[in-house]
Amino acid sequence: MIDLIFPDGTKREFEAGITGKAVAASIAISLAKRAVLVKLDGELLDVDRALERGGKFEILSRDAPEALETIRHDVSHILAEAVQELFPGTQVTIGPAIEDGFYYDFARDTPFSLDDLAAIEQRMKEIVDRDEPIVREVWSRDEAIAHFKSIGEIYKAEIIEGIPAGEDVTVYRQGQWKDLCRGPHLPSTKAAGKAFKLTKLAGAYWRGDHRNPMLQRIYGTAWASEADLAAHLHRLEEAEKRDHRKIGKAMDLFHMQEEAKGMIFWHPKGWTLYRTVEAYMRRRLDADGYVEVKAPQIMDREMWERSGHWQKFGKNMFTCETEEGESLAVKPMNCPGHVQIFNHGQKSYRDLPLRMAEFGACHRYEPSGALHGIFRVRAFTQDDAHIFCREDQIEEESTKFVRLLNSIYSDFNMHLDSVKLALRPEERFGTDAVWDVAEQKLDRAARQAVNMPVDPLPGEGAFYGPKLEFHLKDAIGRTWQCGTLQLDYVLPERLDAEYTAEDGSKQRPVMLHRAICGSMERFIGVMIENFAGAFPLWLSPVQVVVTTITSDADDFALKAAATLRARGLRVETDLRNEKINYKIREHSLAKVPVIAVIGRREAEEGKLALRRFGSDGQQILMLDEAANLLASEAQPPDVARQTAERVGEVQAG
């Protein structure tokens, strides 16, 4: 006998080996009909699975949140069944549920076409209608290998070969079709429902390794209901409207062209945005005890060999030769330059921690397929800094850094979402002992500095040290990796950085590599998508458009614009001979935060009618009042905080 504890706390005794469905039937026939999965001590099981042990027990219907992943997994199997029916000879490999959907990877010589997708989707719906029971079978490992080999499924056989000898495997059968799978699954293909859609085709390497053959991947999305599917598709459309490439073009921020692929031509408005962000970052760094430097863009290859970049990163570096036979390389990272500045002259323990910042323009030869808008480019600027410090200063510096990072993200209406710790990669410098220390130190520092779990990412560290990745979340819940904090014992050693300790001995500093935006270009891209182009006043490239209703108001409009500009506002005038409706519409579509309208009345009275983005209300103010108000609203958040503090002091005084 086994004891099952139900969600309401009641405990009942059943025969061992009873199925979840039978348990449900013992409560209510309707419940048994709705049951598609059960949960035993947190583990999802098929509803027809014999229960051999007791525990916390729950019966799930297909609209339970836990069932969604299983629905997606089922749909991926239905996809595979449909594909093998329509395209005999195609081999199956793996097909997991993923966020919002699923995919399945097939081995096939001729790739699928977009037209095939419609036919496959049609067949999938037929399979759902067939209501094929999904049945779990336990096979011996060797039997399974022999079977899948016999039917030409060499990838499946290879997967099973990776399972330890002597272990049993499970095979799920639906109709004539079967697949090796861990499960669980819903009771029949009908239970998966038809709220799915095949979305894209892609190539994908077998086992994710580019040395392996490329498989044909079909992606799809699947939901518990048609309404959920529609909502998902709507979210995708909304996200597409925020695409920084689209907004960048529409708002005339930047462009890219063939002759400089992966590099950005910043237009005046885009560059204004860039400069605003850079000026803000510079103030924040200054206030937090950083010194700013500028190191050369190109250095002799020998320098990069000494730092190790040539060996570990050389394939990503742009190089050039001079007529005199020098071999030079364009910097892909700022660290070696900063160590040169550190090394110049003598450093004392009194100089530490030394926080050396640079808006460092880096060039990296990225694979062509990696390029993506202004997110992944070949020329970018890091808001980079290297903190040279003693080992016992690592934690304090990490905490200080995370505090700054949090404050900066929130000034851009975003927030820190998660932290990951990338551990030693295969290609690396330094002994295992050094890596042991570095990983532990950084892990401890991270835990102390952030109030959230730190997930490990094995093998993803930089060649010189482990790295923390800070992922931020934007307005529509998407996450982006921007900030990073890396601990490095290797470069100070290789480039011979040292300082004089209290006892007069020479010591090695450690380096903390850190960035908050990561790449300025990428961060601005994230920001564009976060605000969907509707920037807050302090960031907006054009803050105010002064526009007129009749040409009689032109003189006052020019005077008003000059007054606003004198207060540091970014102002454009629009005196075109167009109806005010037309001008309002155009500047609203351009997401200008403030439109200052001047008609004959305003011109006579020396007033502005302010209209804010997203509102059709008017605020009619005297020019000076409007200038005061807007100038104060346009203060960057850090400046506004300082102003508020000063006002507080004055009032307190």
Added chain:
RNA sequence: GCCGGAUUAGCUCAGCUGGUAGAGCAGCGGUUUUGUAAACCGAAGGUCACGGGUUCGAAUCCUGUAUCCGGCACCA
């Protein structure tokens, strides 16, 4: 770099199975002096990404190249 798709006017897009390119918006010229999300009229604008090929004839078919897009791999 790999797999698939796309590339037509400044922008957004039509152009069916080959018969020699079209719209809206913007820009330009004129009329209109306008009160809070599109006034009216007119003229103009294109080696259909680029190079080969098939054909009497190619934006359309084939092929190569480039860039972009979606993935994979890589990554700030």
